[in-house]
Amino acid sequence: MKPVSSLLLLTESLKRLPGVGPKSAQRLAYHLLQHDREGAMSLSATLAEALDKVRHCALCNTFTEEETCVLCRSADRDRTVLCVTETPADQLVIEQTLAFNGLYFVLMGSLSPLDGVGPKELSMGKLLERAGDGVVSEVILATSFHNEGEATAHYISEVLKVRGVRVSRLARGVPVGAELEYVDVGTIARALLDRRVT
Amino acid sequence: MKPVSSLLLLTESLKRLPGVGPKSAQRLAYHLLQHDREGAMSLSATLAEALDKVRHCALCNTFTEEETCVLCRSADRDRTVLCVTETPADQLVIEQTLAFNGLYFVLMGSLSPLDGVGPKELSMGKLLERAGDGVVSEVILATSFHNEGEATAHYISEVLKVRGVRVSRLARGVPVGAELEYVDVGTIARALLDRRVT
Numbered sequence: 144m145k146p147v148s149s150l151l152l153l154t155e156s157l158k159r160l161p162g163v164g165p166k167s168a169q170r171l172a173y174h175l176l177q178h179d180r181e182g183a184m185s186l187s188a189t190l191a192e193a194l195d196k197v198r199h200c201a202l203c204n205t206f207t208e209e210e211t212c213v214l215c216r217s218a219d220r221d222r223t224v225l226c227v228t229e230t231p232a233d234q235l236v237i238e239q240t241l242a243f244n245g246l247y248f249v250l251m252g253s254l255s256p257l258d259g260v261g262p263k264e265l266s267m268g269k270l271l272e273r274a275g276d277g278v279v280s281e282v283i284l285a286t287s288f289h290n291e292g293e294a295t296a297h298y299i300s301e302v303l304k305v306r307g308v309r310v311s312r313l314a315r316g317v318p319v320g321a322e323l324e325y326v327d328v329g330t331i332a333r334a335l336l337d338r339r340v341t
Numbered sequence: 342m343k344p345v346s347s348l349l350l351l352t353e354s355l356k357r358l359p360g361v362g363p364k365s366a367q368r369l370a371y372h373l374l375q376h377d378r379e380g381a382m383s384l385s386a387t388l389a390e391a392l393d394k395v396r397h398c399a400l401c402n403t404f405t406e407e408e409t410c411v412l413c414r415s416a417d418r419d420r421t422v423l424c425v426t427e428t429p430a431d432q433l434v435i436e437q438t439l440a441f442n443g444l445y446f447v448l449m450g451s452l453s454p455l456d457g458v459g460p461k462e463l464s465m466g467k468l469l470e471r472a473g474d475g476v477v478s479e480v481i482l483a484t485s486f487h488n489e490g491e492a493t494a495h496y497i498s499e500v501l502k503v504r505g506v507r508v509s510r511l512a513r514g515v516p517v518g519a520e521l522e523y524v525d526v527g528t529i530a531r532a533l534l535d536r537r538v539t
Binding site: 148149150152153155156157159160161162167169170171172173174175176177178179180182183184185186187188189190191192193194195196197206208230231232251252 | 346347348350351353354355357358359360365367368369370371372373374375376377378380381382383384385386387388389390391392393394395404406428429430449450
């Protein structure tokens with residue numbers, strides 16, 4: 144028995160979502176058509192609308208519907224510090240700490256040559272322009288601490304230092320609330336190296 | 342920082358998908374807008390098209406784009422046997438066995454009073470009409486073997502037997518290829534009760 148064609152096309156589209164295999168794509172399609180048609184309509188519509196409206200902030204590269212995002216337009220922010228993150232989600236986490244009042248630059252990814260993500264794909268030119276605008280005095284690298292994130296931080300650091308920009312990196316060390324016994328050795332080694340005089 | 346509104350709406354829509362929480366909805370939204378805009382467009386379009394075109398077969402209740410589905414229209418099928426399944430996916434699995442040449446009736450769910458799914462939601466009227474058309478001589482119940490599936494099978498069996506229709510159920514027993522040691526006790530007990538003379 145051949146599945147009906149528009150159902151097959153929908154299943155193929157769902158299969159493109161990260162983490163969705165053929166079986167779950169089929170289940171999702173059945174679920175949407177049988178049990179949540181309203182949700183399906185809203186997903187189709189909001190997806191089309193977001194594709195149409197959402198673009199990158201001209202200054203910080205995050206998602207926005209305007210020319211520049213709310214944060215970049217705010218008069219309350221310290222324009223001399225620029226925090227570089229990989230994703231808008233990482234940016235959100237830093238905002239939630241309430242410990243940072245500067246501006247951001249969102250790379251929308253991390254360097255990964257094997258996946259074809261080089262400096263150009265990460266809007267590195269836009270970042271260099273931004274960091275060299277004469278107002279920014281420090282760039283804080285807040286990329287992730289996995290291999291790609293570290294490589295990205297290293298790359299940006301090298302490129303900016305040549306241009307005389309002060310570059311810093313989020314501190315590595317023992318997480319707040321952690322019991323030493325359960326922290327991995329690499330982290331403890333790092334925390335020893337980076338120990339601070341109290 | 343407030344996320345931009347159409348991005349928020351998209352995230353909300355994605356959160357309605359089964360198995361997708363707030364974090365994964367956000368990741369999916371970012372992924373679609375940043376890394377797979379083509380996939381996002383195709384998802385939005387195929388979803389809208391499927392919602393528009395896909396409906397239920399007038400005879401067997403499965404998904405189709407026509408008045409009746411390919412199987413129900415086929416001249417090669419045995420119209421005297423009706424196999425009742427919960428979903429089109431279950432129907433597909435039975436087709437793949439090549440061990441059945443009759444027609445189907447797809448309930449599109451199983452009885453679950455707590456979730457508001459009663460006989461009416463399962464198109465039970467349509468099934469009774471179909472099973473009592475004078476051509477069908479046997480109804481094979483192929484609902485799942487979990488509680489809801491068993492309850493559904495029991496209900497249909499009672500309703501149809503009153504009407505003089507012959508009703509059977511898929512055999513329960515030890516799966517093909519299984520080592521007895523690893524089969525659960527309930528299944529083995531059932532296999533003992535339902536043992537067949539060879």
